Amino acid sequence: MNIKARVYVTLKKSVFDPQGKTIADALLSVGYAGVADVRQGKFFDVSLEADSPEAARASLEEMAHKVLANPVIESYEIEVDG
């Protein structure tokens, strides 16, 4: 079956995010005084063939760990559509 999934990759909470900090500073300078913090990241929409959503998730876990994220600095979350 064809499965659609989304993999979110962000810097680990313990890792300083220079881009997020710069974006937060920019939002403040535009006038959004309530902004306390910004963490930026990226996501990957992946369409794949798999026997089941569970199999797709297992495969995506491996992809995220090996390729899409660098486990030294990044963490990831996977959403698999029904």
Added chain:
Amino acid sequence: MSARSVGVVVFPGSNCDHDTEYALSSVCGAIVRMVWHRERDLAGLEAIVVPGGFAHGDYLRTGAIARYSPVMTSVQEFAAQGGPVLGICNGFQILQEAGLLPGAMLRNQHVQFLSQPVSIRVERNDTSASAGLEVGQELTIPIAHGDGNFYLPDGELDRLEANGQVVFRYAGDSADANPNGSARRIAGVCNRERNVVGLMPHPERAAEDALGSSDGRFILDAFLAWRAA
């Protein structure tokens, strides 16, 4: 001593490969073979340099795609046999992604691409790229990178220091001395076996006085002279 045969790995997007080839051959006297990233045969080569640039465009992450190029399996085998491997800038990032060197690079602390000379201090002289140098010696060599902010969690940094794997540190006291914000001012590291070294500064861009500094030769000459114990 006969001239060393050195391989310079070339990825789509490498852009320091020819400077590195020139510095190693014309300046330092090595015999250089350019090794396309799809090649697997490193026979006859005594040392490998992974040069700087933007391998595979650095799409996804710096070094993340390059690390799965066919040549990297051979480079890993070469390193496992004790062969000397030097990663410069993007080459360093590729070796990190490949698991040959510790740590990862974050975006520079001020989110700017930095291209400027820096001063680095030699911390270890028992690695393939620093043997024969003096500990404490300072070298002026340019950096040119957007992601050179060396990161490891504190506990792992302690272990790195205890293992003597910090080879070069950004030197000096000015606010600008550690421009990318690297943890513990780390500019270069080695693996535990000391045959694989990576550094963010570009020794090939400081290999002749005409370039403003010839300090890079200390590193390139050390690398070419190194023999596994």
